Amino acid sequence: MSEFRERIEAAIPALRRYARALTRDAETADDIVQDTLVRALRSEHLFHGGDMRAWLYTILTNLNRNRLRTLARRPVVTPIKDTDATASGPDSGGRDIVRALEILTEEQRSALLLVVLESLTYREVSEVQGVPIGTVMSRLARARNEIKAYLDGERPALRRVK
Amino acid sequence: MNDRDHVSEEELNAYVDNELPVDRRSILEAWLATHPDDAARVAAWRKQADLLCQRYGHLEYETPPQRFDLDRLARRRYSGLAAIAATVTAFLIGAAAGWTVHGLEIQKPSNLAQFTSDALVAYRLYTVEVRHPVEVPGEERPHLVQWLSKRVGSPLNPPELDKQGLKLVGGRLLPGPTGPSAFFMYETPSGERFTLYCGHVNDGETALRYTTGGQNAAYYWVDRNLAYVLSGPMETGKLKEIAQAAYDQIDRRSPPRG
Numbered sequence: 001m002s003e004f005r006e007r008i009e010a011a012i013p014a015l016r017r018y019a020r021a022l023t024r025d026a027e028t029a030d031d032i033v034q035d036t037l038v039r040a041l042r043s044e045h046l047f048h049g050g051d052m053r054a055w056l057y058t059i060l061t062n063l064n065r066n067r068l069r070t071l072a073r074r075p076v077v078t079p080i081k082d083t084d085a086t087a088s089g090p091d092s093g094g095r096d097i098v099r100a101l102e103i104l105t106e107e108q109r110s111a112l113l114l115v116v117l118e119s120l121t122y123r124e125v126s127e128v129q130g131v132p133i134g135t136v137m138s139r140l141a142r143a144r145n146e147i148k149a150y151l152d153g154e155r156p157a158l159r160r161v162k
Numbered sequence: 163m164n165d166r167d168h169v170s171e172e173e174l175n176a177y178v179d180n181e182l183p184v185d186r187r188s189i190l191e192a193w194l195a196t197h198p199d200d201a202a203r204v205a206a207w208r209k210q211a212d213l214l215c216q217r218y219g220h221l222e223y224e225t226p227p228q229r230f231d232l233d234r235l236a237r238r239r240y241s242g243l244a245a246i247a248a249t250v251t252a253f254l255i256g257a258a259a260g261w262t263v264h265g266l267e268i269q270k271p272s273n274l275a276q277f278t279s280d281a282l283v284a285y286r287l288y289t290v291e292v293r294h295p296v297e298v299p300g301e302e303r304p305h306l307v308q309w310l311s312k313r314v315g316s317p318l319n320p321p322e323l324d325k326q327g328l329k330l331v332g333g334r335l336l337p338g339p340t341g342p343s344a345f346f347m348y349e350t351p352s353g354e355r356f357t358l359y360c361g362h363v364n365d366g367e368t369a370l371r372y373t374t375g376g377q378n379a380a381y382y383w384v385d386r387n388l389a390y391v392l393s394g395p396m397e398t399g400k401l402k403e404i405a406q407a408a409y410d411q412i413d414r415r416s417p418p419r420g
Contacts, residue, residue: 005232005236008232009232012226012230013221013222013223013224013226014222016221016224016226017218017219017221017222020218020221021214021217021218030227030229033230034229034230034235037230037232037235038235041232041235041236070275070276071275096213097210097213097214097217098217100210112214113214115179116179116210116211116214116215117214117215117218117219121181122176122179122181134172137172137175137176138172140175140179141171141172141174141175144175144206144207144210147210148203148206148207148210151206151210
């Protein structure tokens with residue numbers, strides 16, 4: 001296996017962790033990780049050294065954004081037997097950290113997870129998200145305050161339509 | 163305490179994330195010692211981080227599932243070509259199952275939504291064409307079918323909808339989200355047009371589903387890795403009848419599962 005592939009492989013567990021928290025759905029998360037890997041393998045010529053993990057997080061973050069965009073403009077469909085494993089889980093009903101993630105915007109959630117869960121620096125997150133560091137910092141601050149307010153019971157529990 | 167010692171929201175965050183310049187660190191710690199509200203917020207933020215790590219941290223130690231095997235995923239680069247080669251062979255020997263399905267099942271995630279929306283766009287684009295609605299006219303059906311089957315990579319057979327009052331106008335090749343798609347156009351004697359768009363998707367088989375876009379609507383389904391979208395004017399009775407007839411014919415023609 002080439003060094004390039006070895007470095008991608010080493011990042012898979014972290015990518016799964018990030019994707020799982022980002023989407024809160026195991027199946028969707030693994031689909032996105034797989035797409036990220038395929039995209040990365042195809043784009044070897046675009047990777048000019050540097051931090052492999054940050055590069056992969058960038059691909060994954062963009063793919064997820066595209067996914068949400070597609071969902072948003074998706075035509076009205078009548079699902080026949082779509083399963084939804086996350087709607088009711090062991091934590092349904094309570095105010096837990098997973099539910100708290102749901103109240104954040106996609107950018108806030110991504111910024112928070114990249115810093116807290118994936119230990120990226122502010123500079124790296126600004127590259128992943130393609131925004132100035134100041135924007136990353138305000139997203140983080142907003143995210144943390146939103147979550148705190150939610151966990152403290154100051155925000156209504158949302159029932160999100162998936 | 164002067165202005166220089168005032169601590170901002172961003173700095174509190176940077177402190178939690180170890181992003182604070184060394185010279186501000188002690189100032190911030192002194193601030194927290196005298197500002198219990200901010201100290202409580204910092205503690206709450208750290209607690210959030212702990213909760214997130216507890217909830218998701220285990221994935222770092224989990225062995226990734228087989229589907230992430232990189233050598234296997236890398237072969238997907240060639241899956242388009244492999245599928246066409248395989249299907250040409252399969253077409254000749256008359257058994258299309260094995261390879262094609264094998265090559266496609268690793269293509270995730272779902273692109274059916276994109277596929278149906280592309281089909282409706284194609285419907286709107288081409289049904290208004292008076293002079294060039296299709297590339298190959300319906301009179302050349304054998305040629306049309308052979309050509310599109312080869313390009314899509316699966317044996318196709320546009321349904322016969324004469325009983326529903328529809329004549330095959332012809333077809334054309336179009337790009338789809340995962341590769342070439344075939345587009346067949348039908349017409350009623352009064353000039354009302356319906357189209358069938360079909361190509362490979364990664365989704366599992368589905369029953370008939372309904373979707374709308376603008377003034378038009380479509381019924382779509384997936385059969386043996388081929389997705390079909392039957393689009394027409396949003397006038398439920400007729401469209402549904404046609405879609406059901408097309409669905410039944412295609413379903414009957416599919417080789418038995420095995």
